[in-house]
Amino acid sequence: MKPDFDLTTVLSRIEAAIQPYPKAAMFDLFERGYNSLFEQLISCIVSIRTLDETTIPVSLRLFEAARTPEQLLTIDIPTLTDLLHGTTYPDQKAYTLHGIADRIVHEFGGNLPADYATLTSLKGVGPKCANLALGVATGQAAISVDIHVHRVVNRWGLVRTKQPEQTLNALETRVPREQWVNINRLLMPFGKHVCTGTLPHCSTCPVLEYCEQVGVERHR
Structure with missing residues (x-):
């Protein structure tokens, strides 16, 4: 250095x-009002190996159907896979998102703890998505x-x-x-x-x- x-x-x-360029996807979605920890986390899962130009419209389509863990659990896997069309591995991500929502509802009473250890304990959530969701949604230093x-x-x-x-x-x-x-x-x-x-x-x-x-x- x-x-x-x-x-x-x-x-x-x-x-x-x-300034002339689009904002990073999670920050763009935050400014659109999708600023809960759950929304930021699932959008980050959507973004894995996917360009922001695709992540944002796919996330918006998903949010039209579900913005909470409880709402997401009402969507069956084939329908969720269709909603994720355009992202990479939509079928795999459908199971991942469904599993995350299930744990949040049944283990945490629907409220996702704003805690790095908890987020990374969710299947499919690595350090990048855990820190990004915490930083954007809660302002935690991450x-x-x-x-x-x-x-x-x-x-x-x-x-x-x-x-x-x-x-x-x-x-x-x-x-x-x-x-x-x-x-x-x-x-x-x-x-x-x-x-x-x-x-x-x-x-x-x-x-x-x-x-x-x-x-x-x-x-x-």
């Missing part, structure tokens, strides 16, 4: 740079690491990790807690539209002076 790396300045510049966040912070040289969970652990030691939720909110669209996987836009990047460009062989 460059000795003059200033995370506050970096994130501020990225905030300005991403870092969510997707493929974009993982790539960007490694490219900067801020961390040197191989897997997203390693990146999560490393970022928790390097990023002030008040910025944890912002990591995904800012770096997801930044990584998708500016610091792209191939041919990143280095020549116009607002934080190039802070970036080690780790692994970058060609760029725009």
Whole structure:
């Protein structure tokens, strides 16, 4: 990492740079009013291996039919699979969502605890979705690491990790807690539209002076 790396300045510049682009899906849905922990969690499940351009309309279609665990349990698996059409593995996700709703209703009385350990105990919920749902829905300090966040912070040289969970652990030691939720909110669209996987836009990047460009062989 460059000795003059200033995370506050970096994130501020990225905030300005991403304004022309769509918000990350979970933050977009939150602003539309789908802001309960349950809604955020199931939308994150929908988003797995699925582009935001698909995640948002599929989530909206699902919410038209069910916005609570109790409502979701009234939908049979074939119908739920149809509602999830367009996302990856809709049949598998239908069973996952049904199982999550069932546990919430029968184990937690319909109220999903805002607790990382509880969320990750639900089948199909990993650290990314648990932290993202908690951060967006409840404002808890939580870092969510997707493929974009993982790539960007490694490219900067801020961390040197191989897997997203390693990146999560490393970022928790390097990023002030008040910025944890912002990591995904800012770096997801930044990584998708500016610091792209191939041919990143280095020549116009607002934080190039802070970036080690780790692994970058060609760029725009």
